[in-house]
Amino acid sequence: MKIAEGVEWAAHACAVLAGLPAGQGLNAAALASFHELPPAYMAKHLQALSKAGIVTAVRGAQGGYALARPASKVTLWDIQAAISGSEPSFRCQDIRRKGPCAGYSPRGVPCPITCAFAAAEAAYRDRLSATLISDVAREVAAGMGASGREVFRTWAERHGVSFAR
Amino acid sequence: MKIAEGVEWAAHACAVLAGLPAGQGLNAAALASFHELPPAYMAKHLQALSKAGIVTAVRGAQGGYALARPASKVTLWDIQAAISGSEPSFRCQDIRRKGPCAGYSPRGVPCPITCAFAAAEAAYRDRLSATLISDVAREVAAGMGASGREVFRTWAERHGVSFAR
DNA sequence: CCCAATTCGGACAATTTGTATCCGTTTAAT
DNA sequence: ATTAAACGGATACAAATTGTCCGAATTGGG
Numbered sequence: 495m496k497i498a499e500g501v502e503w504a505a506h507a508c509a510v511l512a513g514l515p516a517g518q519g520l521n522a523a524a525l526a527s528f529h530e531l532p533p534a535y536m537a538k539h540l541q542a543l544s545k546a547g548i549v550t551a552v553r554g555a556q557g558g559y560a561l562a563r564p565a566s567k568v569t570l571w572d573i574q575a576a577i578s579g580s581e582p583s584f585r586c587q588d589i590r591r592k593g594p595c596a597g598y599s600p601r602g603v604p605c606p607i608t609c610a611f612a613a614a615e616a617a618y619r620d621r622l623s624a625t626l627i628s629d630v631a632r633e634v635a636a637g638m639g640a641s642g643r644e645v646f647r648t649w650a651e652r653h654g655v656s657f658a659r
Numbered sequence: 660m661k662i663a664e665g666v667e668w669a670a671h672a673c674a675v676l677a678g679l680p681a682g683q684g685l686n687a688a689a690l691a692s693f694h695e696l697p698p699a700y701m702a703k704h705l706q707a708l709s710k711a712g713i714v715t716a717v718r719g720a721q722g723g724y725a726l727a728r729p730a731s732k733v734t735l736w737d738i739q740a741a742i743s744g745s746e747p748s749f750r751c752q753d754i755r756r757k758g759p760c761a762g763y764s765p766r767g768v769p770c771p772i773t774c775a776f777a778a779a780e781a782a783y784r785d786r787l788s789a790t791l792i793s794d795v796a797r798e799v800a801a802g803m804g805a806s807g808r809e810v811f812r813t814w815a816e817r818h819g820v821s822f823a824r
Numbered sequence: 825c826c827c828a829a830t831t832c833g834g835a836c837a838a839t840t841t842g843t844a845t846c847c848g849t850t851t852a853a854t
Numbered sequence: 855a856t857t858a859a860a861c862g863g864a865t866a867c868a869a870a871t872t873g874t875c876c877g878a879a880t881t882g883g884g
Contacts, residue, residue, distance in 0.1 A: 496841085497749045497776070498871070505772045506754055521831065530757035534874050541833060554881030555830045570775055584662045589671060590799070592695035594814045598807025599799075606790075606798040607670045610735055611662070614786035621779035625771075633771040634755070634764075642763025649759045663842070686859065699845050706861065719852025720858040 500539045501577045503531055505570060505630070507540065511549065512565035512631035513646065514655055519552065519560030524653040539577060546576035556654065565628035571619055573627075584611035665704045666742045668696055670735060670795070672705065676714065677730035677796035678811065679820055684717065684725030689818040704742060711741035721819065730793035736784055738792075749776035 507525045514520070526536035540559050544551040548568055549559045561568065586608040590599045599605065604612075635643055647657060672690045679685070691701035705724055709716040715727045726733065751773040755764045764770070769777075800808055812822060 496871095499750070499752060500872085501749070502752060502754065502772065509772070523831090528758045528760075529754040531754065532873065535872070537832075538834095538873085544832085551832060552881090553830085553832050553879055555828095555883090556881070557831050559832095570772070570779075584666070585664070587664060587667060589667065589694040589696065593693045595693075595803060595807055595811055598803040598810060600802045603802065606795045607667065607674070607735070610787065610790040610795070614735075614783045617786045618779045618783040621782045622775065625775040630771045630775070637765045637768065638760060638763040642760055645763065646760050665843090688859090697844065700843070702860080703844085709860085716860055717852080718850070718858090718860045720856095721853060722851085722859045724860090 497574070498578045500535075500542075501574050503529070503536060504539045504543055504573050504577050505627075507536070507559075508543070508548065508561065508565070508568060508573060508627045509631045509634055511559065511561045512568075512627050513635060514560075514650060515657055516564075517560060518655050519550075519558040520650070520653055520655065521558035525559065528649070542576050543573070546572070548572055548576055558654075561627075565631055566626050568627040569623045570625045570627070570630075571622035574622060582612065582615055584608070584615065586611075662739070663743045665700075665707075666739050668694070668701060669704050669708055669738050669742050670792075672701070672724075673708070673713065673726065673730070673733060673738060673792045674796045674799055676724065676726045677733075677792050678800060679725075679815060680822055681729075682725060683820050684715075684723040685815070685818055685820065686723035690724065693814070707741050708738070711737070713737055713741055723819075726792075730796055731791050733792040734788045735790045735792070735795075736787035739787060747777065747780055749773070749780065751776075 506529055510525060510528055511519065522537040522540050523533050525540065526533040540549065540551075543549045544559065547562055550562045551557070551559055586604065588605070590596075590605050638646065651657065671694055675690060675693055676684065687702040687705050688698050690705065691698040705714065705716075708714045709724065712727055713733055714724045716722070716724055751769065753770070755761075755770050803811065816822065
């Protein structure tokens with residue numbers, strides 16, 4: 495079991511977008527450069543976020559990506575689902591329906607093993623769904639300190655973001 | 660994110676072993692044939708269970724695998740860890756330490772995103788750890804009905820298991 | 825109103841991971 | 855000694871992940 499590293503990239507990218515004034519965005523190259531990531535691959539993950547409706551994409555000059563809804567309405571689970579998919583990671587193959595006792599398993603009822611894994615995944619999902627991007631962005635901003643926030647602001651302005659005063 | 664299918668195989672195999680009289684075992688070929696699984700690959704998973712200390716392996720003629728401890732002391736998490744490994748599936752690459760704001764992230768404290776994923780994985784692990792193989796085996800046996808249990812018993816005896824009376 | 829720069833979007837290649845098998849070695853019972 | 859079985863490594867094959875590229879669409883300026 496392993497989680498695509500793109501999930502981390504996408505989560506950080508969303509946290510950055512959440513730190514901008516509402517409605518403002520950044521293009522894929524800027525979001526990639528902020529964390530020194532491969533631009534082409536970062537772009538691909540942003541496309542996935544776009545397709546999932548987490549961010550809106552604007553094409554053409556001065557285009558880019560912005561959060562499609564308030565950061566308090568975007569969870570880490572949304573992001574993982576957008577990048578890695580939301581199908582359960584445990585896929586029952588119903589092997590209990592094979593072999594000498596094949597006919598003696600109750601129909602319609604999933605086997606206890608499948609149930610247990612489904613419950614565990616639900617617990618995982620619920621916990622991730624409880625973490626909002628707005629919380630993440632606030633914690634990150636707090637950790638950076640005032641000087642860090644100023645550096646971020648300057649960087650964003652150099653990429654076309656205008657902070658209202 | 661995806662879980663190795665071998666986890667399901669191993670879990671069912673342990674449930675079968677749990678249904679035998681204490682101390683009795685079955686060889687790899689028998690365990691594979693019970694669910695019509697590829698014998699060579701099943702054998703490899705059983706080796707992983709053995710290395711993890713979940714089952715004991717007896718070499719040589721009349722050898723085979725048996726549970727290393729009571730089924731009530733083996734959890735589904737033990738099995739997943741044995742087959743898929745127990746390293747966290749989310750591996751933080753610390754990309755926040757790259758780029759223009761690299762120097763402004765607090766040291767020693769993991770980033771909020773990593774914390775959230777770690778918490779979610781802990782919830783998953785705890786839930787799986789709460790499911791005992793003894794529970795699984797009991798549910799499976801109950802679902803099979805008396806006739807199914809009789810078929811199972813006959814099959815096991817044909818593979819060298821002796822049920823005390 | 826058209827051109828050109830810019831940017832997203834999907835198709836395509838490379839790398840890694842997982843699946844599956846086979847064979848030689850080691851070990852134990854008959 | 856012979857047979858039966860687990861163990862470990864080597865190896866082939868399939869699939870998912872990672873990574874790059876080029877075309878399509880759109881905006882802004884002239």
